[in-house]
Amino acid sequence: MIQATSYQKVPGILMALSSAVFWGISGTCAQYLFEQKNLDPAWLVTWRMILGGLILILFSFTQEKKAALSVWRKPEDILQILLFGIVGMVAVQFTYFYSISLSNAATATILQYIGPVFVVGFYAIKNRKWPILAEYGALILALSGTFLLVTHGSLEVLVISKEALFWGILSALALAFYTIQPVGLLRTFSPAAITGWGMLIGGVSFSLITQPWTISGTWDSGTFLAFGYIILFGTVLAFYFFLRSVSIIGATTASLLCSVEPLSAALTAVFWLKVSFLGMDWIGTILILITVGLLTWSKKEKQAI
Known part of the structure; x- marks a missing residue:
């Protein structure tokens, strides 16, 4: 029985790892489009949210039918989905991609992964409860990893621009908001529907500023492949893979496996775009990945109590 259960979890593990790799490589593709094809972040x-949102909504309709529209029935739910799309989705997407344009995919992805530390801080304040020992350790590791990543251990100089650091930290804060704000919606409605509507709302609202009908950058086969x-x-x-993995192996394990994302972004940026990633960068990356692991397992322990 144990062997059968373990065997059944393999597809979920592979899906979680695949989703992390897909996300990581997409960051490197964005860097390629910004640096070599002059696309505006x-x-x-805007187009990522509009096209991705439409596809996810269509997927939700095919799988869940009327449930895809149920979020639009109550005024309080409508307000929350609008807030999620206009604020949460736009913020987490734009800050991350803009951070990539100012630095590189590896650094931007790793900085964004500080986000769970802000989530822990928010719930500690909200619940008026001190973090547990593992969460304190995670905070120290996150700060140490960030310090090594942006200074290479020097107290006198930054190895990335102040703007890149600012937007990287902002993307971590946006990720925290993106994680916390839709919790109530996700308890009631399908994650595919919430994410799809959030993306579409965010893309349409952001288009009022970005004017996406004006073509950006140089378009050739490389541009189309990276954009696609x-x-x-x-x-x-x-x-989709992440949602499926959550249903098979649970959210805690799936989230832990998704910490592979910064590694995939770093490796593809180094080997494909020849981004310089030195020893201190790798040490900082590892410390931040350990942070994610500690926070994930501390959450698991809390749920078990």
Whole structure:
């Protein structure tokens, strides 16, 4: 029986790992489009949300039928989905991609993974309860990893620009908001529907600023391939695989496995785009990945109590 259960979890593990790799590589594709094809980050984010949102909503309709529209029945739910789309989705997408344009995919992805630390801090304040020992350790590791990543251990100089650091930390804060704000909606409605509507609402609202009908950058076969990858693999399939993995192995294990994302972004940026990633960068990356692991397992322990 134990062997059968373990065997049944293999597809879920593979799906969680695949979604993390897809997300990581999509960040490198974005860097390629910004650096070599001159695409505007805001333009790319707008189309990613609009196209990805439409595909996810269509998927939700085919799988859940009327449930895909149920979020629009109550005024309080409508307000929350609008807030999630206009604020949460736009913020987490734009800050991340803009951070990539200022630094590189590896650094931006790793900085965004500080987000869970802010989530822990929010719930500690909200519940008026001190974090547990593992969460204190995670905070120290996150700060140490960030310090090594942006300074290489020097107290006198930054190895990335102040703007890149600012937007990277902002993307971590946006990720925290994106994680916390839709919790109530996700308890009631389908994750595919919530994410799809959130993306579409965010994309349409952001288009009022970005004017996506004006073509950005240089378009050739490389541009189409990278753009297509971001939409199909980095958005739709990554999200679908992650949802499926959660249903098989649980949210805690799936989230822990998704910490592979910064590694995939770093490796593809180094080997494909020749991004310089030195020893201190790798040490900082490992410390931040350990942070994610500690926070994930501390959450699991709390749920078990």
